[in-house]
Ligand SMILES: CC(C)(COP(=O)(O)OP(=O)(O)OC[C@H]1O[C@@H](n2cnc3c(N)ncnc32)[C@H](O)[C@@H]1O)[C@@H](O)C(=O)NCCC(=O)NCCS
């Protein structure tokens with residue numbers, strides 16, 4: 001099994017890099033998207049979140065409202081810790097199951113890789129990095145104000161630290177061509193590493 005984590009700060013460019021790896025032929029997954037699927041009506045998490053927070057986290061259509069959940073957990077560390085505690089084991093298991101059948105490797109975007117202590121599950125790790133000014137410009141385009149950006153960023157390790165702890169790094173505040181070239185190079189290196197590990 002070869003599982004490659006693509007990590008980095010919020011808005012660093014993980015999804016964009018993952019799309020480039022997919023173009024190279026990789027099988028890809030995104031932990032944020034997997035979490036969103038785990039929240040669908042009928043799931044045990046849907047029920048657990050309503051039991052804890054009541055109707056205020058429900059939309060009119062009966063879906064869990066992510067903005068409402070974000071408002072609760074990013075203003076109260078105890079609630080964030082509770083949510084992480086119920087969500088992370090489930091998403092970790094899902095990713096492990098997907099990686100077990102992926103060939104030659106699964107590349108998975110995992111924003112909280114180091115914060116959650118999952119790095120030991122990984123064959124290798126790739127950090128996506130951009131400078132903090134670019135990061136905030138990108139996040140403001142999502143309609144997030146300074147408060148929303150700061151409270152999310154403050155729940156994570158810095159992008160510098162994520163880069164320092166990773167096997168490979170990709171800088172995303174550059175031209176699209178240069179970003180694509182970096183992704184191709186890292187993809188080749190990761191596959192060479194995978195072959196070397198399997199032949200060892
Ligand atoms: C709080 C929620 C409902 C907000 O949903 P929303 O659609 O606004 O954001 P989305 O899920 O797309 O995440 C965007 C980014 O926020 C950051 N973020 C999300 N959850 C967390 C968290 N628990 N701690 C710190 N940062 C987080 C990540 O950088 C992520 O890439 C959602 O992020 C969530 O359920 N988080 C808890 C699960 C989790 O830790 N997910 C991260 C992947 S393991």
Ligand SMILES: Nc1ncnc2c1ncn2[C@@H]1O[C@H](COP(=O)(O)OP(=O)(O)OP(=O)(O)O)[C@@H](O)[C@H]1O
Nearest residue numbers: 009010011012013014015016138172174175176179
């Ligand atoms: N080289 C680049 N040039 C211009 N824009 C870029 C570049 N790389 C990424 N972006 C833009 O930056 C924004 C954030 O990128 P992306 O959504 O991939 O980040 P992310 O790390 O997945 O974010 P999050 O963790 O918050 O979901 C996107 O709008 C993307 O198009």
